[in-house]
Amino acid sequence: MSGKTKDWWETFFHEFRPFFQKISPKETNAQVRFYLKHLNLKKGMSFLDCPVGIGRIAIPLAKRGINVTGIDLAESYLIELEEKASKRNLPLKLFHSDMRRINFNGEFDTAGNLWTSLGYFEKESDNLLVLKKIYTALKPNGKFVIQVINRDWVLNNFSSSDWTAFGKVKVLEQRIFDYAESKSRATWTFIKEGKETAVDTSIRMYSYHELKKLLEKVGFKNVHGFGSLNDDPISRDTREMFIFGEK
Numbered sequence: 109m110s111g112k113t114k115d116w117w118e119t120f121f122h123e124f125r126p127f128f129q130k131i132s133p134k135e136t137n138a139q140v141r142f143y144l145k146h147l148n149l150k151k152g153m154s155f156l157d158c159p160v161g162i163g164r165i166a167i168p169l170a171k172r173g174i175n176v177t178g179i180d181l182a183e184s185y186l187i188e189l190e191e192k193a194s195k196r197n198l199p200l201k202l203f204h205s206d207m208r209r210i211n212f213n214g215e216f217d218t219a220g221n222l223w224t225s226l227g228y229f230e231k232e233s234d235n236l237l238v239l240k241k242i243y244t245a246l247k248p249n250g251k252f253v254i255q256v257i258n259r260d261w262v263l264n265n266f267s268s269s270d271w272t273a274f275g276k277v278k279v280l281e282q283r284i285f286d287y288a289e290s291k292s293r294a295t296w297t298f299i300k301e302g303k304e305t306a307v308d309t310s311i312r313m314y315s316y317h318e319l320k321k322l323l324e325k326v327g328f329k330n331v332h333g334f335g336s337l338n339d340d341p342i343s344r345d346t347r348e349m350f351i352f353g354e355k
């Protein structure tokens with residue numbers, strides 16, 4: 109019998125959980141304020157967080173009276189988030205789904221794909237499908253934000269390996285850049301109490317002009333981006349890209 113081997117993103121995020129500590133609450137709050145401003149997001153409006161993770165952005169938005177719907181493939185993240193939301197009495201709607209398979213239609217005022225959550229799929233048509241599905245989920249004139257790492261920065265600052273430590277967990281990331289496919293291919297080795305787990309990952313990296321074209325191809329208008337939360341322009345020196353578009 110030949111069972112299909114799992115794709116990296118189906119198992120990786122279980123191990124990745126400690127990395128959420130890398131973004132401080134202060135940084136997350138600054139991001140939330142930035143999104144509220146640029147999406148013109150007000151109490152009572154709706155936001156589709158695709159994928160939602162452990163609710164890093166969803167919880168603060170819900171606290172401000174935004175109606176948040178979150179989707180994610182990692183069941184453990186959704187369970188954790190459900191518990192957090194119910195403790196705080198926050199009415200989040202959560203769905204367990206692959207981001208390519210969501211089927212909302214014209215329901216949301218705003219949507220986000222945040223913290224480099226695009227580019228996981230080997231086939232480019234699948235990455236494009238995520239953007240199409242989010243576009244379809246928005247109301248006419250609905251606003252979208254995508255936050256991804258900037259390919260131009262990655263190449264300008266390329267590092268073939270990095271160590272990170274979280275308490276008892278040590279993580280070694282070893283990367284090569286695949287120029288033909290514009291993919292960062294990395295082996296992440298998680299070392300916990302002497303036990304090693306290695307996962308091979310691959311993320312499609314986009315430059316600003318390329319992602320802008322992709323968003324326009326999907327139908328987004330008024331596509332514009334920033335390289336920082338201070339509205340700086342995107343350049344090879346800005347690690348993050350925050351790109352906005354409108355349906």
Ligand SMILES: C[S@@+](CC[C@H](N)C(=O)[O-])C[C@H]1O[C@@H](n2cnc3c(N)ncnc32)[C@H](O)[C@@H]1O
Nearest residue numbers: 117121159160161164180181182206207222223
């Ligand atoms: C880097 S995290 C970002 C989470 C969240 N957007 C944030 O800003 O904190 C990427 C998320 O994508 C989810 N994910 C990975 N592959 C997915 C897929 N095929 N469909 C839906 N979610 C997926 C992971 O479970 C994880 O929560």
